Amino acid sequence: MMVAAALAVGLPGMAFAGKANDTLVYASDSEPENISPYHNNVREGVIVAHHVWETLIHRNPKSGAYEPYLATSWTWVDPTTLELELRKGVTFHDGSPFTADDVVFTFNYVLTPEAKVVTKQNVGWMAGTEKIDDYKVRIKLKGPFPAALEYLSGPTPIYPAAYFKKVGLDGFAKAPVGTGPYRIVSVENGKSVKMEKAKGYWKGSPIGDPAIGKLEFRVIPDGETRMAELMTGGVDWIWRVPNDQAAQLEAVPNVSVLAAETMRVGFLQFDSAGRTSADTPMKNPKVRQAISYAIDRKAMVDNLVRGGARVMNSACFIDQVGCTDDGVPRYGYDPAKAKVLLAEAGYPNGFDIDLYAYRERDYAEAVIGYLRAVGIRANLQFMKYAALRELSRAGKVPIYFQTWGSFSVADASAFTGVWFKGNEDDMSRDPEVKALLDKADTTIDLEARKKTYAEALSRIAEKAYLLPMFSYSTNYAFSSDLAFAAQSDELPRFYAAHWK
Numbered sequence: 001m002m003v004a005a006a007l008a009v010g011l012p013g014m015a016f017a018g019k020a021n022d023t024l025v026y027a028s029d030s031e032p033e034n035i036s037p038y039h040n041n042v043r044e045g046v047i048v049a050h051h052v053w054e055t056l057i058h059r060n061p062k063s064g065a066y067e068p069y070l071a072t073s074w075t076w077v078d079p080t081t082l083e084l085e086l087r088k089g090v091t092f093h094d095g096s097p098f099t100a101d102d103v104v105f106t107f108n109y110v111l112t113p114e115a116k117v118v119t120k121q122n123v124g125w126m127a128g129t130e131k132i133d134d135y136k137v138r139i140k141l142k143g144p145f146p147a148a149l150e151y152l153s154g155p156t157p158i159y160p161a162a163y164f165k166k167v168g169l170d171g172f173a174k175a176p177v178g179t180g181p182y183r184i185v186s187v188e189n190g191k192s193v194k195m196e197k198a199k200g201y202w203k204g205s206p207i208g209d210p211a212i213g214k215l216e217f218r219v220i221p222d223g224e225t226r227m228a229e230l231m232t233g234g235v236d237w238i239w240r241v242p243n244d245q246a247a248q249l250e251a252v253p254n255v256s257v258l259a260a261e262t263m264r265v266g267f268l269q270f271d272s273a274g275r276t277s278a279d280t281p282m283k284n285p286k287v288r289q290a291i292s293y294a295i296d297r298k299a300m301v302d303n304l305v306r307g308g309a310r311v312m313n314s315a316c317f318i319d320q321v322g323c324t325d326d327g328v329p330r331y332g333y334d335p336a337k338a339k340v341l342l343a344e345a346g347y348p349n350g351f352d353i354d355l356y357a358y359r360e361r362d363y364a365e366a367v368i369g370y371l372r373a374v375g376i377r378a379n380l381q382f383m384k385y386a387a388l389r390e391l392s393r394a395g396k397v398p399i400y401f402q403t404w405g406s407f408s409v410a411d412a413s414a415f416t417g418v419w420f421k422g423n424e425d426d427m428s429r430d431p432e433v434k435a436l437l438d439k440a441d442t443t444i445d446l447e448a449r450k451k452t453y454a455e456a457l458s459r460i461a462e463k464a465y466l467l468p469m470f471s472y473s474t475n476y477a478f479s480s481d482l483a484f485a486a487q488s489d490e491l492p493r494f495y496a497a498h499w500k
Contacts, residue, residue, distance in 0.1 A: 024212050028219065028226075028238070039118055042386075048195075061489065066153060070090065083138045086137065094177045121423070123155075125141055125148065147409070175187075180201075181495045182210065191218070212499065236481075239492070241477050243306050255477055258475070259476075261471055268401055272430075273427060280398055286342070288463070297469050304363060315466045320406065324454050328454070368380055405490050412440075413441045422434045430459070437453075
């Protein structure tokens with residue numbers, strides 16, 4: 001194996017090329033199908049977006065406070081109207097000035113059907129945006145939305161209106177333009193995205209002036225190859241390193257290893273609505289409950305995930321505003337009960353079914369092992385995320401093992417709202433759950449909002465529409481020449497890193 005061979009060499013005196021070239025090369029196994037932030041929802045795309053584009057508001061990752069960014073101030077005119085003063089003197093990477101026209105174009109464009117935004121939850125709370133003057137806008141909301149500032153500080157970057165209109169989405173994906181601290185130099189689909197510090201980046205930015213001159217994101221699907229590249233100086237930073245290999249890397253000279261819990265939650269989603277077939281076992285709540293009892297989530301956390309991960313009991317990340325597991329039905333590991341429920345549902349001998357997944361094959365295989373132990377003969381269908389997402393949206397996936405990082409939005413709506421509000425990713429289509437979430441997401445009073453969320457989360461768990469499994473703990477491995485700090489929102493901030 002490549003890693004074993006590299007470890008055997010010992011790598012004496014190894015020099016990482018990144019520091020010498022002032023180029024931080026980071027690698028991952030997945031790629032965004034489109035570099036445009038509104039047109040992908042993989043974590044790698046979110047990372048690029050936070051370095052190249054900017055939002056109206058900045059959320060301080062240490063204090064959680066909302067700070068001026070492209071907007072210098074904001075005022076609630078009424079519960080559904082937000083007025084923002086915009087920053088003067090900011091330019092896009094193509095040299096054009098940032099003005100109200102760019103905000104109005106971006107937010108109105110992403111609300112149109114032709115925009116084909118991948119995660120509509122991120123923008124669907126807006127009704128439209130209007131220009132007051134060159135540096136003032138008003139955002140009209142569809143209804144009260146207490147998480148508005150949180151979304152404006154996250155998955156809502158601003159595009160250059162004139163440039164986007166000129167080149168269109170296809171042209172923008174090939175040569176993107178933003179206002180962020182780094183500008184994209186080249187995009188090579190399936191291989192890399194190269195970035196460099198933007199000249200003339202505006203003074204006084206809350207994220208500061210980046211210390212590293214160039215960034216390069218590389219797609220390396222194979223984990224062994226990623227680690228070998230790190231140890232030989234081909235890349236400077238990798239993540240999602242399996243625990244056993246992370247332990248090996250701790251002994252490698254000039255490599256640092258860091259483990260941290262993230263907001264990402266792994267879960268099973270079931271075709272409760274029966275879209276795959278009218279007689280699918282997934283329509284029966286007892287079958288879904290049986291599956292929930294069949295899986296030893298604590299054992300998976302202890303033996304596979306590790307590193308601070310926690311079992312999740314509600315369909316959200318427990319630290320998000322609005323998320324709670326108080327009073328929510330829980331499913332402990334009880335294979336005997338699972339078998340009883342299967343028999344009561346009319347499947348005493350189990351059944352055959354396909355389970356789909358796109359990452360952490362070992363986690364998916366562990367789930368399959370637990371299911372087979374109670375008689376459910378699950379077969380793994382493993383494929384790339386973009387293809388699987390479209391298959392699921394077409395109603396062709398009976399069981400879906402997936403993960404969601406909520407776009408790093410610290411509000412339950414960014415998780416629960418994506419999967420249960422009747423959109424194309426909703427596999428249960430329960431109008432009662434949707435109504436509760438619609439109410440929760442438009443309730444200003446926090447305690448009342450929490451109460452309504454608790455009702456929705458309890459119904460989701462009772463009906464076993466989705467089995468939350470665990471939060472993800474990520475192992476980061478990087479050059480010891482690099483000063484890097486991890487955040488729980490699973491957003492590596494390379495603009496805050498520096499060479500030692």
